[in-house]
Amino acid sequence: MVQPLPARLPETPSQTAGPYVHIGLIPHQAGFAIFETAFSNVIAGPDAVGERILVEGRVFDGANEPVRDVLIEVWQADAAGRYAHAADPRHESADPALSGWGRTGSDFETGLYCFETVKPGSVVGRHGRPMAPHLNLWIVARGINIGLQTRLYFADETAANAADPVLNLIEQASRRETLLARRETRDGRIVYVFDIHLQGDAETVFFDV
């Protein structure tokens, strides 16, 4: 016999968010108003520091059809790479005009999702190694049994991306491109286009974080 390890509680299993996730998390998209404070896809307030950007795209299923009932959340650092959370040693100086978090549903007709934010800065990674600017994404929907976690990197950050410790963990260099958002200018606004593929040749890299 050996000493017993401390008892640990087993995790609560995940279950799909289902087709009506909008009721719980974004009721305005389900078709009604109920809460005084609604969560939204606007991550950066008007006073947030940094380059203002739109992030938009679609999520595609294994038949290459847009998933029109997906819910996406974003968690990000501010323009100087600081998270608004106590675990970040620099959180006290994080930009107060940036919540760092937003959520939205894809459009029921087009499948498009969109976030309004500012481009994050480089975040200090493990062992002090910088990570290229990125957004952390969490994706749930009917047919997704456990939330999918991935990252959006910015295609124009060529040097930073090449040195990013997470992108470099992806063995097949071609798959790294599934995490790169394409920069466009549309009516004077900066738009990063980021499509997510749940299956197929272009399947997005998802993480077990």
Place this chain on the structure above:
Amino acid sequence: MAEHREFRQRDRRVHPPAFTPEYKTSVLRAPRRALLSLQNSLSEVTGPTFGHAAIGPLDNDLLLNYAKDGQPIGERIIVTGRVCDADGRGVPHTLVEFWQANAGGRYRHRNDRYLAPIDPNFGGCGRTLTDADGGYAFRTIKPGPYPWRNNLNSWRPAHIHFSVFGSGFAQRLITQMYFEGDPLIWRDPMVLGIPDRAAAERLIAPLDLDAAIPLDMLAYRFDIVLRGRQSTVFENRLQGN
């Protein structure tokens, strides 16, 4: 600080895999490649926090938060529970959101076409922050089961959806609570998609008569366990040296 330590890897044996063909919609929506395992960085151990300013006084009362000219039809219930991590530590002040069908099994959602009627006094969603020990409670009516298009005669057991944040974005979880004694539970492909029966049983809330309010409402208990944190006392060098 202890509350900022890295998370232990999620125990995938207790979660349904992405591909569960008995739940047909998962077939085209399940990633087929292996997930890439990442050690935690600040991007995973941090996450959004919510203050009381974001939560209205009726947000956790589904009996009243959409009441127009009366209260919703159905069995009045209280749901109480505690959000903790795998080491039993309560997760304080974290956002818990919940949504459900009405007593007839119909959601107030533009995409729900089930013939059961909408209840004019029931929205079907609520939210609350856990207390300092991870506890939460809300009032609602017991949802009804409803048919869904999977097999021809598929019925969801009565359930309430839960969304929980935890203290870091890597703990994010959505799950469903079922009700003790419902004969539909073990016929449900979402429940049966969980590979471990004991894990699936932990989604079934027992009747909690001690928490009931006599002559008013019954109570069910639903505790939620999020992944725990590593216990090493040595520097993990999440950041710099």
